[in-house]
Amino acid sequence: GQQLNQSPQSMFIQEGEDVSMNCTSSSIFNTWLWYKQDPGEGPVLLIALYKAGELTSNGRLTAQFGITRKDSFLNISASIPSDVGIYFCAGRQAGTALIFGKGTTLSVSS
């Protein structure tokens, strides 16, 4: 089936650093979503993007819907220990089910 390439697979950063991760595909999507999952819990929606070029913020998080509609980016500014977790991108094409990337595992040391 369709695949999303999410990178990096994992990140180890110091508290206070900024973080960037992205998701790419060979196909066009009309929706991009970013989720965060804490250990043993279900993913929680962070940001939803519906329009090419759209840039949306949620606190220290900012995500963008790529102009080509084949990619999306998530940035976290001034990371804190509670940012630790797995971040998933998800994309949807018209009339299809949501597809998830394999996740970026973020570790933050204080």
Add this chain to the structure above:
Amino acid sequence: DGGITQSPKYLFRKEGQNVTLSCEQNLNHDAMYWYRQDPGQGLRLIYYSQIVNDFQKGDIAEGYSVSREKKESFPLTVTSAQKNPTAFYLCASSIEGSSPLHFGNGTRLTVT
């Protein structure tokens, strides 16, 4: 509070036994989904249902079955035909098929 409830949180079964995972939502959402999560594999779609009494196979439906007799409930049965059933199973719902998904807190199934 509205939400999605998955039960139990942990489930242990012997190989060869069927097991049913529960998923209930009181969000009045039309669509419901089951995903399987394995380490480093992301979330893979097992089955989804956009309306009561209708459901479609996802990418990895073999060895699983579902029913959608009520809007609030979407139970998943892991049958003995599923070769590697040990995994973390996530149920989700959405207002309708093109809306963001809201997830339950998962059931960790261990089959030995």
